Amino acid sequence: MTWLLLCIGLLIAGYFTYGKFIERLFGPRPELDTPAVTMADGVDYVPMSDKKVYLVQLLNIAGLGPIFGPILGALYGPVAMLWIVFGCVFAGAVHDYFSGMLSVRARGASVPTVVGQQLGSFAKHFMNIFAVLLLLLVGVVFVLGPAKLLGDLSGTTVAAWVAAIFAYYIIATLVPIDKIIGRLYPIFGALLVFMSVGLLLGQFASGNGFHSGGLDFGNLHPDGLPLWPLLFITIACGAVSGFHATQSPLMARCMQNERSGRFIFTGAMIGEGVIALIWCSLGISFYESPEALNAVLASGGPAAVVHQVSTSLLGMVGGVLAILGVVILPITSGDTAFRSARLIIADFLKLPQQSLPKRLLIALPMFVVGYLITQAEFGVIWRYFGWANQTTAMIMLWAAAAYLAKEGKLHWVCTLPAIFMTAVTFTYLAHAEIGFGLGIQPATLIGLGVALAFTVAFLLKYRPAGTPATVEEQP
Template sequence: MVWFFLCVGLLVAGYFTYGKLIERIFGPKPELKTPAITMADGVDYVPMSDKKIYLVQLLNIAGVGPIFGPILGALYGPVAMLWIVFGCIFAGAVHDYFSGMLSVRAKGASVPTVVGEHLGTVAKHFMNLFAVILLMLVGVVFVLSPAGLLSSLTHIEMVYWIAAIFAYYILATIVPIDKIIGRFYPIFGALLVFMSVGLVIGLMVSGKGFYNTGMDFSNLHPTDLPLWPLLFITIACGAVSGFHATQSPLMARCMQNEKSGRFIFYGAMIGEGVIALIWCTLGLSFYESTDALNATLASGGPSAVVHEVSTGLLGTVGGILAILGVVILPITSGDTAFRSARLIVADFLNMTQKPIVKRLLIAIPMFVLGYIISKAEFGVIWRYFGWANQTTAVIMLWAAAAYLAKEGKFHWICTIPAMFMTAVVITYLANAPIGFGMEMQISTIIGLVATALLTLAFLIKFRPVQISEVKET
């Protein structure tokens, strides 16, 4: 547990140090009126308090990603926790801060518009299609995973839970944001805190420690899956996640002061990092070995691990409450995923969303398509989601780097994580069965060379201007 609390301490320290540096480099302007004030429409642009926005943002981004991903990541051993900590501080939270703040500066625009503003029209059109595909995959994943858990708890067939969750998504997607999301999600946030703290206390009381790993940071995966690049795809939402770039604009439309950005966007990602650390630690500690953890995963996937760990540490009642928290997490991300997809399509079509009829014109076909996708195998959907998720993060980080370079600011805070994640996603696509299936050595060379060429192109096109040039313009 000492290693766990040290990692949590590093995340908190990162918020107060590196997060402050990121804020200073961006330069929030509290005197500027935010879109929540200047464009209030009572539907999507609705002013809300910072605390409420923080909890909603945390729930929006914390689906099953910071639970399922770290559980799978625990198979690699304690090294997974290092990626969560350093990935979160130097990449994920930076990504979330800029995706939120650049949206605020762009009148609450969705991620394709933000990307297009800084990387060009081609990037905007590509991101329009890519972001909607990602959000559809997220929405479907976040239907199937809670439906599976609810089915195991109630013994009601999964198809009925899928239908019920889709029905709720339709409602939450079209009603004003403060009617359901803004009103009930802070309460769900409290349940999330209870679940997280309760499981940590349960683990401490149980006296369980890491399963015979000590501080071994080598690859401990029982089936010898490679750390590179799989760990950085497997643990996404707890370290860096492009899905967050699609969610941050929702809260950018509700934030009342730019100075709140570090607390809301950078801070919510740190909170998600803590959740990821908790579940990675549980995976490392609850089972006797990586083989035992892998056996449970093989029999019922991460949902089975959640069920065993929660009931094993908190008993029947506490376990059910903890599991309900895990059920609520994906549902509260799935509905906002579909909501974000609606807004992206609306922005692309330049269609106002104040009349409910126009919201339904986009929402209904979207949910029909989502239902069709849900009929595919969950494992296949999850693999495509993982790659699409990290690729979206890559594009957003390059867009943020371009913004900083054009403003004459220190762009490397975004460029370096963009370079790293570019190498990850290209290597993975070259090597993975869902990609080109090449050998790892060749795939890695392709990833590194492609990253070097993209970085060179970026440095040529977005030559960092001098501060004096910015002032002259």
């Protein structure tokens, strides 16, 4: 428990120290009107309060990500919590802040436009395809999970629940953002926080410490799966996640002042990191060994762990919360994934979205494609989602680094995590079954080689004309 509290303390300290440093480096300008004010359309550009925007942002970027990923990551032992802390502070929070604030400065543009402004037209066109693919995978992943659970609980077919969830997605994707998302999702965001805090208190009351010999920072995975690069793909939403770059523009279109950026974008990422730490700690401490946790995962997946832990620590209330969480949280991320995909396609086609027929023109074919993807094997979809997610984060970090370099500012705060994520994603692609299936050593050499090549190309292209300004000299 002491280790968990220390990790949470480090995350909170990171918000007030490194988060403030990143904010000063970017230089928010509170005197500027945000897109929510200058482009208000009553559909996607709708001014909302900071508190509401924060809770919606937290729910949009979280869903089941900071629950399922950390539970799977707990198989590696306490070292997984180190990745959550350092990944969240030095990569994830930086990624989310720049993806949100660069969107604000670009009139609420989606991530392909933001990337294109910094890395060029090729990167923009690539991201148009890649981001839509990622969002469709997210939407499908977050349909199949709750549909299966609802099918098991009700005795009806999974296909019926898939159809019902898709019907809801269509409605939530098309109506103005303040009608469903703006009204209900702050409540669901509070539910996510309440559920996690309740389990933290339940864990504290139970007196559970760490089993398996205490704080062993070795690789404890019972199947012997390597820490590198799998841990950094497995735990994404609790540390750094490219999906967030697709969601931040939604709230960039609703935020009323640039000075709120750190609270909304950095703060939501830190909040998600705290939730991830709690669930990773529960995965480690609740079971006597990684083998015991692995047995539960093999029988029912992360959802079985959520149900078992919640009911054990919080009783009947915990059981209700677990079911609500496993059903509601993925659905609320899935519909915003499809909404983001609609806006990206609309930006590409330069098709205004104020009228319902134009929204339908994009949404209906998109949902047909999404439904077809649900027919593929879930495990394959999940593996592609994990790789696409972290690859999107890599590209967004390079784009943020390019922005800082062109501004003559300290770009290394984004360049270093971009280099790391490049090595992670290309090593995984070379090693994984969905990629080239190479051994871990040659795959690592490929990943490091690509990261080095990207770094050299970046430094040659964005070589500063003079000495970068210090933080104190930023506007």
